[in-house]
Amino acid sequence: MKVLVPVKRVIDANVKPRVKADGSGVELTNVKMAMNPFCEIAVEEAIRMKEAGKVEEIVAVSIGPDKAQETLRTALAMGADRAILVKTDDAVEPLDVAKILKGVADEEKPEIVILGKQAIDDDSNQTGQMLAALLGWSQGTFASDVELSDGKAKVTREVDGGLQVVELKLPAIVTTDLRLNEPRYASLPNIMKAKKKPLDAKTPGDYGVEVKARLNVLKTEEPAGRKAGIKVGSVAELVDKLKNEAGVL
Amino acid sequence: MAILLVAEHDNETLSDQTAKALSAASQIGSDVDVLVAGKGAKAAADAAAKLAGVRKVLLAESDALAERLAEPLADLVVSLAGDYDTFVAPATTTGKNVMPRVAALLDVMQVSDIVEVVDAKTFKRPIYAGNAIQTVESTDDKRVITVRTATFQAAAEGGSAAVETIDAPAASDLSSFVENRIAESDRPELTSARVIISGGRALGSEEKFNEVILPVADKLGAAVGASRAAVDAGYAPNDWQVGQTGKVVAPELYIACGISGAIQHLAGMKDSKVIVAINKDEEAPIFQVADYGLVADLFDVLPELEKAL
Numbered sequence A: 001m002k003v004l005v006p007v008k009r010v011i012d013a014n015v016k017p018r019v020k021a022d023g024s025g026v027e028l029t030n031v032k033m034a035m036n037p038f039c040e041i042a043v044e045e046a047i048r049m050k051e052a053g054k055v056e057e058i059v060a061v062s063i064g065p066d067k068a069q070e071t072l073r074t075a076l077a078m079g080a081d082r083a084i085l086v087k088t089d090d091a092v093e094p095l096d097v098a099k100i101l102k103g104v105a106d107e108e109k110p111e112i113v114i115l116g117k118q119a120i121d122d123d124s125n126q127t128g129q130m131l132a133a134l135l136g137w138s139q140g141t142f143a144s145d146v147e148l149s150d151g152k153a154k155v156t157r158e159v160d161g162g163l164q165v166v167e168l169k170l171p172a173i174v175t176t177d178l179r180l181n182e183p184r185y186a187s188l189p190n191i192m193k194a195k196k197k198p199l200d201a202k203t204p205g206d207y208g209v210e211v212k213a214r215l216n217v218l219k220t221e222e223p224a225g226r227k228a229g230i231k232v233g234s235v236a237e238l239v240d241k242l243k244n245e246a247g248v249l
Numbered sequence B: 001m002a003i004l005l006v007a008e009h010d011n012e013t014l015s016d017q018t019a020k021a022l023s024a025a026s027q028i029g030s031d032v033d034v035l036v037a038g039k040g041a042k043a044a045a046d047a048a049a050k051l052a053g054v055r056k057v058l059l060a061e062s063d064a065l066a067e068r069l070a071e072p073l074a075d076l077v078v079s080l081a082g083d084y085d086t087f088v089a090p091a092t093t094t095g096k097n098v099m100p101r102v103a104a105l106l107d108v109m110q111v112s113d114i115v116e117v118v119d120a121k122t123f124k125r126p127i128y129a130g131n132a133i134q135t136v137e138s139t140d141d142k143r144v145i146t147v148r149t150a151t152f153q154a155a156a157e158g159g160s161a162a163v164e165t166i167d168a169p170a171a172s173d174l175s176s177f178v179e180n181r182i183a184e185s186d187r188p189e190l191t192s193a194r195v196i197i198s199g200g201r202a203l204g205s206e207e208k209f210n211e212v213i214l215p216v217a218d219k220l221g222a223a224v225g226a227s228r229a230a231v232d233a234g235y236a237p238n239d240w241q242v243g244q245t246g247k248v249v250a251p252e253l254y255i256a257c258g259i260s261g262a263i264q265h266l267a268g269m270k271d272s273k274v275i276v277a278i279n280k281d282e283e284a285p286i287f288q289v290a291d292y293g294l295v296a297d298l299f300d301v302l303p304e305l306e307k308a309l
């Protein structure tokens, strides 16, 4: 069976994003970029399925600028077999990403698509669910465990009160939560090998999608700041301040 | 046109996240209907009918809806779409699971996690783990919205809306429910607690976590939270995680113990009214957002705090 893994190129999770002074967005020039952490977990899960003999081929796909090739090469170095770059310099909203991915899925016919539960730039948490809707497939979001067996996937989901287990008919969509696995680092030999793995270039138009934003971004601003308060010297002082100054005890 | 609010409940009780999302919905427009989808959920529907500002409650019950799986619930919402132009749900794991599916079926781009209603089509929402706030205007004919409830007050009681029973669409065979592993707890829920005490990697083990954090929580009547590091290490269950990818909370008092203050953790708690940080490293970033910082070993001061309360 084949797995499709959409991966997004985002600001590295360890970098603190800066809002541009003119309010037009977040500064992206000369900022370290990396694969979205949840997508790394998705790639890792696909590789583990392949290592367990349940999956034959892993196809990574990214929608974005030329530079998103780097992200795809990372996926290939981790262990994906081939990659597709759907090239666009426009900002693509989850709905259009999902439409493009539907086009890819219609062509590739994977039995499972594993996405990150959210991209840490837009924090949308939408694409997987939207793709499931467009394909008419089942969805197992926020997965912390996935078990594949004859035509089904048993997915343990991290939900507000604890865990929920659902069984999905394949083909299905899975989105990853943090504790699904710990992604491996690509080894140097694998990074070299990845350079020779196939990477196809496509455009949104190849899938009949015209990228068009539905949300007008009017402004991007810094959140209301919070100032450091005071240091207290003892538990007694802390309790006194909370009672008599803050009034929260 | 009207607004449909998808209620958060567990069939028996209505979550106060519904009342908070109702406040956001009421700022968007005045004709708000609440959809209670479940099984044996009459009590939750009656509770929704009592909230001030609800026009009517729609109650849909079936086996397929009992656990509010995304596939049947999205189909149900879409079947009602003709009567509404705005669809709202709290940004709980249920809301996040279902609403994007609804949005795609309606060919609408969802606005996730709104923290402010500017007007009926314009909203503020955090991006980059709350490091920036975006103001976005939806240009779609219909709008699908999830609400970050920590920033909205719960709507008061005082309503007396009618509860109307509606048909549930036929079950889909795409997915089925296996089980819930939900911890029973007498503590308040993280998202509605007045006081939260959270522990981080410094706790070192589940035993220590329980030994030093829980007694203070009991004294304070507090909910218990955790950093991702503490959850990953198995010191605390996943549903205690506070942060960008866990729960977003805004209690009156948040006490962070042995938590360094990574941006992803701050994203979940920096809107708390009063923040206390206990950390033995005086350079820890958590102190930059703390109103009261105590530079100390938590294993010394937490037992002391418990006695002092």
Ligand SMILES: Cc1cc2nc3c(=O)[nH]c(=O)nc-3n(C[C@H](O)[C@H](O)[C@H](O)COP(=O)(O)OP(=O)(O)OC[C@H]3O[C@@H](n4cnc5c(N)ncnc54)[C@H](O)[C@@H]3O)c2cc1C
Pocket: A013, A037, A038, A120, B199, B200, B201, B202, B226, B227, B228, B229, B230, B241, B242, B243, B244, B245, B246, B247, B257, B258, B259, B260, B261, B262, B263, B264, B265, B268, B278, B279, B280, B281, B284, B296, B297, B298, B299
């Ligand atoms: C995509 C992504 C999403 C994430 N989402 C979240 C999220 O939702 N929530 C979250 O919390 N994190 C999240 N993280 C992880 C986050 O980046 C940090 O790694 C995590 O918050 C660190 O947890 P910590 O503060 O407990 O551990 P550490 O950073 O290791 O800090 C431990 C602290 O304890 C202090 N300490 C040690 N011993 C003692 C003692 N005896 N007494 C007092 N203080 C002591 C230390 O000085 C230190 O400051 C995410 C990361 C990524 C990449």
Ligand SMILES: Nc1ncnc2c1ncn2[C@@H]1O[C@H](COP(=O)(O)O)[C@@H](O)[C@H]1O
Pocket: A005, A006, A007, A008, A009, A036, A038, A039, A042, A061, A062, A063, A064, A092, A094, A097, A114, A115, A116, A117, A118, A119, A120, A122, A123, A124, A125, A126, A127, A128
């Ligand atoms: N431009 C993109 N290219 C490839 N995958 C994407 C893209 N945008 C989103 N995704 C996938 O959708 C997931 C959730 O993203 P989002 O809905 O934007 O939070 C990501 O973790 C990716 O797996």
